[in-house]
Amino acid sequence: xxxxxxxxxxxxxxxxxPANDFVTLANTFDCNITISKNxxxxxxxxxxxxxxxxxSQHDIVTLQTDGQDxxxxxxxxxxxxxxxxx
Numbered sequence: 001x002x003x004x005x006x007x008x009x010x011x012x013x014x015x016x017x018p019a020n021d022f023v024t025l026a027n028t029f030d031c032n033i034t035i036s037k038n039x040x041x042x043x044x045x046x047x048x049x050x051x052x053x054x055x056s057q058h059d060i061v062t063l064q065t066d067g068q069d070x071x072x073x074x075x076x077x078x079x080x081x082x083x084x085x086x
Contacts, residue, residue, distance in 0.1 A: 001066040002074045010084040013056035018084055023047045025080055031067025033077070044077070 008014060014022065026033045026044045033044040037059055042049035044063070055061060063081075065073040 001064060002070050003062055003064045004074060004078060005060055005062050006078060006081050008055055008057055008059045008061060008081065008084075010081075011057050013054075013059065014050070014081075014084075016051065019050050019055075020047055022077070022080060023050060025077060026073070029065070029067075029069050029073040029076075031065050031070045031073050033066075033073060034064045036062045036064070 010018065012018075023045060034041055035044045035050065035053065035055075036042075037053050037055055040053045042053050044050060053061075063074065063077060065071075065077070067073075
C-alpha cells in the first residue's frame with residue numbers, strides 16, 4: 001500500500017466535474033484507491049462517496065493505493081490533482 005498527502009490547490013476544490021474526471025481515471029486501475037480528509041474517507045472509484053467528503057481548496061487529503069498497479073495509480077492520480085485547474 002502507498003499513501004501520500006496532497007494539498008488541493010484548485011480554487012473550486014474537487015467539485016462535480018473534476019471529481020467525475022478523477023473517478024473516471026481511478027476506475028482505469030485495478031488497485032483499491034481511497035481518498036481521505038480528516039475523519040472521512042471514500043472509495044475514490046465512486047463519485048457519490050467522493051463528493052460526500054467535500055474537498056475544497058487548501059484541504060489536505062490522503063490518497064492511498066493498494067494493489068498490483070498501485071504505483072502507477074498513485075503517480076497518475078497525484079499528477080491529476082496537482083494539474084487541476086478549475
